[in-house]
Amino acid sequence: MTAPAAPAPTASVEHRVHLLREMVRIRRFEERCVQLYSAASIRGFMHLYIGEEAVAVGVMAALEADDAIVATYREHGHALARGVPAGPIMAEMFGKVEGTSRGRGGSMHLFDASRRFYGGNAIVAGGIPVAGGLALADKMLGRPGVTACFFGEGAVAEGEFHETMNLASLWDLPVLFCCENNLYAMGTALARSEAETDLAAKASAYQMPAWTVDGMDVEAVADAARRAVLHIRAGGGPVFLELRTYRFRAHSMYDPERYRDKEEVARWREQDPIPAYAARLAADGALGEGDLAAIEAEADAEVDEAVAFAEAGTFEPVEDLTRFVMSEQEVAP
């Protein structure tokens, strides 16, 4: 089913501009990542979120500092929207010790414990059980936190998804399941891998509210996430959101995109969440002449600073290679 149309509180101009700014920050950051990848400053697997920004930005807007986030390997946007500073994210991709994971994680493994940002998991669906456990801890400790768990629609084919959906519903765990349906699991279209392509219907089988949301509309996402979080915090158990979106770029930097045609990509680009939302804000008088350009310039400056931070960073001494395999504290019986 689609999200019930409860009236949203009138969003302030500041809030709406914030949503736009966050999407622009992610877009500009990742466009620079492409250049830096071509320049070989970034290596390994890198998965871009371009086109899907409204999802992370909308959901993060509904979360509080005490909430937890579990993301996937396509998580630059989630980290930025959660408030992880751009400098350490970029430094991580440069493999520098100033990076979020001291250069041990790279693009796919961004972490920030201080912001309850639990990564950065490169096994499809692998983060979902962990999100269930974070929520279990909150529940057992009587804390009000909600755990937002992001995963793609490809994860819906994994056992870990089904096992955790069942567990979360059975135990009324405070989990917000955020399924980012960008239509392709790497190169496999949903209809080629799922007998039932209605993802909300699948989720409903686990006895939890399941709403389908336009993931290209940041306000629709933010509104659905806000209502879902209210439901969860009130003790209503988990909620599943299917966020319909599209990845404008290839799956990773190695993807020749044989599985989809250019016309399809072009059609989706017409729904680009950023210009569409900027136009809506302008029409509502929330964005004035030159405001978008100013936001973009700010984002560019932030990215410049992040790149400079990463370039000025240092490498972990090789002597420290085996640090952080086990914790650096003695355990006495």
Add this chain to the structure above:
Amino acid sequence: MKTTYREALREAMRDAMRRDDRVFLMGEDVGAYGGCFAVSLGLLEEFGPDRIRDTPLSESAFVGAGIGAALGGMRPIVEVMTVNFSLLALDQILNGAATLLHMSGGQLNVPVVIRMTTGAGRQLAAQHSHSLEGWYAHIPGLRVVAPATLEDARGMLWTALEDPDPVLVFEHGTLYNLEGELADDAGPVDLDRAAVRRAGDDLTIVTYGGTLGTALAAADGLEAEGISAEVIDLRTLRPLDWPTVLESVARTHRAVVVDEGWRTGSLSAEVAATVTEEAFYDLDAPVARVCSAEVPIPYARHLEEAALPQVPDVVAAAQHVVGASGG
């Protein structure tokens, strides 16, 4: 007091739950059923269903939930019924628990304890008889322990729960009914050192877990022949306590490794290789190994017995290394 291995494990859990509100147990049939091997029998009545938590048959979800709960500030004990089922949760253990600390640059330690039954010897056939603790000991980021005595069954759990990193506890299925005397004040024990369970001069038998009894029985038999065998119980399979092993071999000059795991690519191979690398000039004979036959463990008693390390196999290996050096 007289007790059993099973009761010692249960008492360790009861003690941990009383000491620390963050400790809870979850797994398949740990509550109403009392545990597949009756280890948690009675705990549900004492601690309630929130802390003695029955799970669906979803190994990956509840092991992952244990990891997540540990990240969230709890101290979970996750019981996976047997090591065979732990394979369904291998993604969470290997890609998750073992990697998170390193992959996050030291930010996220995972204080979870995962208990499971291991080993053969009960005519349970190929899918319920694996000894895969050596596999797990291959993985950086995990601590792997194998209590073989009542003291360790009683004492390892609390230390494991205090450990900031994931600890896997392997309980050999044939040990649950092991009976003996345990000191009334028995408490936590270290998870760092191997133990010399029997002192000897002529050779060192290195073993752990379910085959400790086999090794000790072999040592008794060897004594009757005038061969004095030292028996080392590794206790912790990762990280291994090499000084204790190497010090012993330096005195006895001969080593036999007894391991219920398969020989190829095994923990026994690791011990033999390291002894050869580190103590080559102390050795009077090549290191010998007694392992399980390279077959899926069969059901029929005579076939299963033939597949597993038995006392005569250990005795023969010991005689061989002693004879090989003219001792």
